[in-house]
Amino acid sequence: MQDHKPITRVLISLSDKEGLEDLAAALVRHGAELVSTGGTAKKLRELGHEVRDVSELTGFPEMMDGRVKTLHPKVHGGILAVRANEEHAAAMDAHDIGPIDMVVVNLYPFEATVMSGADRDTIIENIDIGGPSMVRSAAKNHGDVAIVTDPADYDAVIGELDGHGGLTLEFRKMLAAKAFALTAAYDAAISSWFAFGDQGEAYPHRRAIAATKAMELRYGENPHQKAALYIPQAVAPGIAGATQVQGKELSYNNLNDADAAFDLLSEFKDGPPTVVIVKHANPCGVASADSLEEAWAQALACDSVSAFGGIVAVNRTLDGATARAITEIFTEVVVAPDADDDAKAAFAAKKNLRLLLTGAIPDPRRPGQTMKPIAGGLLLQDRDNAMVSANDLKVVTKRAPTDQEVKDCLFAWTVAKHVKSNAIVYAKDGATAGIGAGQMNRRDSARIAAIKAKEAAETYGWDQPRTVGSSVASDAFFPFSDGLLAAVEAGASAVIQPGGSIRDDEVIAAADEAGLAMVFTGMRHFRH
Known part of the structure; x- marks a missing residue:
């Protein structure tokens, strides 16, 4: 006793x-x-x-x-x-x-x-x-x-x-x-x-980090790993502080993927109705349209196979029509700043689907740091909060992009920033047409994205893939012209990339020969 x-x-x-x-x-x-x-x-x-x-x-x-x-x-x-x-x-x-x-x-x-x-x-x-x-x-x-x-x-x-x-x-x-x-x-x-x-010192000699446990999770990335969610004292709107309206307990992977979706969605904080679909921390469909329901349809069409069991994030109050459309496929988590009663009722029939309401969407330009553990240490870096506009683009080909190609280039570039490198993103009319993620070379990423676009065309009965006449973004420069030529084969008409390769002249010449318009951003967006 x-x-x-x-x-x-x-x-x-x-x-x-x-x-x-x-x-x-x-x-x-x-x-x-x-x-x-x-x-x-x-x-x-x-x-x-x-x-x-x-x-x-x-x-x-x-x-x-x-x-x-x-x-x-x-x-x-x-x-x-x-x-x-x-x-x-x-x-x-x-x-x-x-x-x-x-x-x-x-x-x-x-x-x-x-x-x-x-x-x-x-x-x-x-x-x-x-x-x-x-x-x-x-x-x-x-x-x-x-x-x-x-x-x-x-x-x-x-x-x-x-x-x-x-x-x-x-x-x-x-x-x-x-x-x-x-x-x-x-x-x-x-x-x-x-x-x-x-003192304005971003990387002090000693860095103390404190956080409070919000919940223990069922397991980590795999069932044999334990995990928990911790929240630092001061946080921006996000997944960690979201209200879970319904659905079963969130897993480590749910939270990680939902955060990836929400981080990309923040890029469209002040934009038109936008839907982001993420699978395994990579976007598999992104679209902006006049309504969330239309944006959902366009995002899903990019890669409906990968969207199964994915994470969906929207930048508007979720409405009933969009919610009902989302429930037509198996979805793990839906993230929104808010949801109306009609949307909540539509999800209520799907008891395992998690609905997270964040209340707000953070500024994509917000400062901050990201952290990654390595053996024996921690890597800290500034958030990749850089953005480009049309005024930042340098035309390097004989043909300048049209206004629509510029819009699609910037859309593809924004999405590519959130795709694991090597990243290739095709976009057309405010929607992703094909996404190639995480390959060891850029050519394969371009080819995989094109394959997904062809499969989508077959699934939806289109005459041609949406990569035809699209703009393509590469998160880093093309080291050889083969990656660019793969985009040409897919039907892209414009390219946005950082530039800076010792073979830029070779790549530009290949673009000119194919009749492409190409712009350089002067920055890259590696995401490892």
Whole structure:
């Protein structure tokens, strides 16, 4: 049977006082003396409790605008003393230090202060010193002291007190683990602000990253792998914070693919109704049209085979007609900023289909960094948030592209940015006509995309593939003319690529001979 350690004295210092009323009542009910500071002491007295001020305990007043109040041996000695250690007990007797059995603390709202746009001096004053010191002291001495940092744990603490009159060592260990995670995350936020916000240093010498577990997942990429979803403190609208309206539990792969779809969709945040279909983190169909229903039909036509079991993302409130069209094939996840009642009703009949509502679509130009683990380290880089417009394009062939070819070039280029390299994307009239992803050479990507376009034409009974008269984008330069010639064979009439190969002249000559229009962007979009 576990020993439940009673609580005789509690130090409470809170910036967020939610849940304090019930916790304080339980502590008093079990005979604990309450010691507190400033606003927390005032709140406890308003609740009708007797409170001993920390200044009375220490013999020193709060000073320096509250910067110094709990940083005192009679506070930290009472927290850190190991009760069974005779030398510690003698020191407590010699210096009149009473034991503190529980510390209830939450920290100054540093991140909220930063997010509010406060000035530098205000931000600095919201760096908590005394709070983290008490948290760490109590967590270190969890063998004798309980540290409570999360209001979500108040009910469990009350339950332990009411059920057993005290807290077990296992419970105190759990509280201590959460406490150290809290101070680590708090310091990570402060160090990040100093580096990024205060000094403009994107890649500091040490990079601390903190996140909170949102959910455990059924498994990782494969059933033998465990996985969980974590969310950093400050996030943009996205998959991690989306509301799941219906459907079975999300998997690791669902989340990864949904994020890929949503990331590409953000490129069309302010564009016409657009639908993105993703399979295994690669787009297999993208289209913009006058309505979501039409965009869905055009996106699906690009590669209806790969779309089976895929992820769908839309940039408008999802309507019933589009939802019903989507349910005609097996779909794992649908992502939208919102959905009307008709759409929700259409999906309700598909109980396993997950519907995620993000509430908003982030700015594709937003700053940020991406992270990838490698053996023994982490790779961090800036988000690929670069975009090009028609004014950025350099015509390098004898024939300049038509206005429609320019539009299709830019559409294909935007999609190619989100296709695994080597990426080739054919587009025509605001829809993808063929996508070649992840091949070891660019020629094969071009050929695979053309094959998919031919299959689509056969499936839909078209006279010719949509690659005929299309514009084709390559995420990096053509190192040889063979990749470009494969696009010519597919019927492309215009090309957009970064340029920069030592054989650019050879590739341009091949384009001129085929009567293509070709433009250079001056940037590439590798995605590995």
